[in-house]
Amino acid sequence: MSVQAGHGQDTNMDERIGSGLKQRTKQALQDEFLRKAVAFTTDKLKNGRLQAMDAFGDWEAWRDRGRAIREHTNSHLDYYLSQFADNVAGNGGHVYFCSGADDAVKTFMGIADRHKAKLVAKGKSMVSEEIHLNHHLEDRGIEAIETDLGEYILQLARETPSHLIIPAIHKNKQQIADLFTDASGQHFEPETKVLAEYARKKLRNYFLEADIGLTGCNFGVAESGSITLVSNEGNGRMVSTLPKVHVVVMGMERLVPTFEDLEVVLNLLARSATGQKLTTYTSILTGARHPEDLDGPEELHVIILDNGRSAQLGDPIFQEVLNCIRCAACLNVCPVYRHVGGHTYGSVYSGPIGAVLTPLLQQDMKEAGTLSYASSLCGACYEACPVKIPLHDMLVHLRHRKVKMKLTSLPERAAFKTFQTVFGSVTLYKLATKSGYYLQKPLVRGGMIKAGPAPLSGWTQSRFMPMMPKQSFRDKWAALQAELAAKKAAREEQR
Ligand code: SF4
Numbered sequence: 001m002s003v004q005a006g007h008g009q010d011t012n013m014d015e016r017i018g019s020g021l022k023q024r025t026k027q028a029l030q031d032e033f034l035r036k037a038v039a040f041t042t043d044k045l046k047n048g049r050l051q052a053m054d055a056f057g058d059w060e061a062w063r064d065r066g067r068a069i070r071e072h073t074n075s076h077l078d079y080y081l082s083q084f085a086d087n088v089a090g091n092g093g094h095v096y097f098c099s100g101a102d103d104a105v106k107t108f109m110g111i112a113d114r115h116k117a118k119l120v121a122k123g124k125s126m127v128s129e130e131i132h133l134n135h136h137l138e139d140r141g142i143e144a145i146e147t148d149l150g151e152y153i154l155q156l157a158r159e160t161p162s163h164l165i166i167p168a169i170h171k172n173k174q175q176i177a178d179l180f181t182d183a184s185g186q187h188f189e190p191e192t193k194v195l196a197e198y199a200r201k202k203l204r205n206y207f208l209e210a211d212i213g214l215t216g217c218n219f220g221v222a223e224s225g226s227i228t229l230v231s232n233e234g235n236g237r238m239v240s241t242l243p244k245v246h247v248v249v250m251g252m253e254r255l256v257p258t259f260e261d262l263e264v265v266l267n268l269l270a271r272s273a274t275g276q277k278l279t280t281y282t283s284i285l286t287g288a289r290h291p292e293d294l295d296g297p298e299e300l301h302v303i304i305l306d307n308g309r310s311a312q313l314g315d316p317i318f319q320e321v322l323n324c325i326r327c328a329a330c331l332n333v334c335p336v337y338r339h340v341g342g343h344t345y346g347s348v349y350s351g352p353i354g355a356v357l358t359p360l361l362q363q364d365m366k367e368a369g370t371l372s373y374a375s376s377l378c379g380a381c382y383e384a385c386p387v388k389i390p391l392h393d394m395l396v397h398l399r400h401r402k403v404k405m406k407l408t409s410l411p412e413r414a415a416f417k418t419f420q421t422v423f424g425s426v427t428l429y430k431l432a433t434k435s436g437y438y439l440q441k442p443l444v445r446g447g448m449i450k451a452g453p454a455p456l457s458g459w460t461q462s463r464f465m466p467m468m469p470k471q472s473f474r475d476k477w478a479a480l481q482a483e484l485a486a487k488k489a490a491r492e493e494q495r
Contacts, residue, residue: 028344045274052277069264073255077253084255088302121214123229123239131307163350165326208242212245213242219255222257242295247302248301253309253323330385359372369407
């Protein structure tokens with residue numbers, strides 16, 4: 001069996017992030033299985049996080065410490081990047097700073113060409129998804145194999161991840177068994193043990209045969225130039241040690257200054273992501289293999305990607321988005337994500353962090369900026385975030401940016417202009433509330449508007465709207481005041 005190198009179905013998804021959002025939402029809401037599966041798993045992760053927080057002690061103090069570390073690092077990112085790069089090079093590694101996706105892909109291809117690579121074994125790497133590396137490898141005839149089980153399942157299904165840490169959150173055992181059956185020509189029952197055993201055996205050969213092992217980087221430690229990888233499957237360790245060449249693809253903001261800081265963020269990450277005290281495998285890799293080492297790659301290459309990140313540095317509102325440690329806690333509590341899953345966002349990064357990060361990284365408010373509306377602004381994401389990123393505030397700022405750039409539709413702009421005019425004038429407001437009562441009458445059934453015309457229908461499709469009362473609050477208040485004044489006058493007359 002040969003696995004297709006790319007996550008095929010979503011190659012062009014980013015181009016229709018905004019215009020396809022409504023359609024994808026509609027489809028997801030009709031998919032009963034997806035909604036139940038996403039709600040079930042996110043509940044489990046959320047409860048695990050809450051228990052881990054309780055057991056940990058003063059969680060708020062840890063959050064503050066985590067935020068301070070990330071804030072400090074990103075405020076001095078030039079210094080820490082330079083320190084990190086010097087230390088990687090000092091340990092025999094090669095560092096490449098890439099401004100965009102094309103640059104990063106070209107750099108990777110250069111390394112692959114030098115080694116005449118035919119097979120790349122991949123550990124989990126969101127940045128490689130961000131630059132669509134698999135598609136480029138496929139185009140070059142290089143086979144890329146995802147070795148994280150969830151990613152491997154999605155590779156067979158030719159889909160992109162729908163959750164930051166549980167990429168195949170939307171698939172059940174039967175669907176996975178069907179995918180394995182199709183790929184291998186051998187029949188599989190939907191049994192976890194059997195399926196995991198098959199994947200383990202299948203993937204083991206790839207670790208041994210791969211020309212290049214590719215991983216992401218959870219955290220780079222500036223003081224030593226170390227790459228930290230966390231995983232629950234151990235594949236990251238295999239990918240980074242068995243092939244002769246190890247390539248790391250990481251975002252430029254994924255640094256912490258010291259090992260002391262690493263301890264804090266690893267504690268926050270494991271507890272916020274899965275409720276674990278520590279992720280099962282935590283690997284800290286410093287440089288390529290030294291003569292005294294028993295194993296490890298002969299070459300280490302670290303590709304550091306900007307791709308829109310540096311544009312956020314110094315921004316008083318959005319720099320904080322770079323503090324993200326990709327734990328997915330915000331996805332697990334988001335009422336929108338929990339209803340529609342990750343593919344609805346049309347971006348590699350989904351949920352509240354995806355809705356903020358995607359337009360900023362792509363510097364595209366027209367299409368990607370529409371994601372800022374995929375939120376109820378309830379603030380649950382902020383409450384859950386281990387480094388206190390105010391995502392709900394950022395979403396409002398993104399909406400504001402979209403409005404200022406006149407990127408909202410003409411009817412929407414006209415509606416809000418009218419709203420502003422009416423609510424800015426007492427006379428017009430009174431007139432609107434009075435006439436509204438009569439205008440709504442043809443739509444009212446039993447005191448409720450149950451099926452409004454567009455655009456009101458968007459609301460009434462999922463809930464009823466109470467009718468406007470005949471007497472407004474202002475009128476009632478004025479009547480009450482008049483009644484009280486009359487009573488008072490009557491009492492005074494009687495004295
Ligand atoms: S924004 Fe916060 S909660 Fe969401 S993934 Fe990043 S660190 Fe985790």
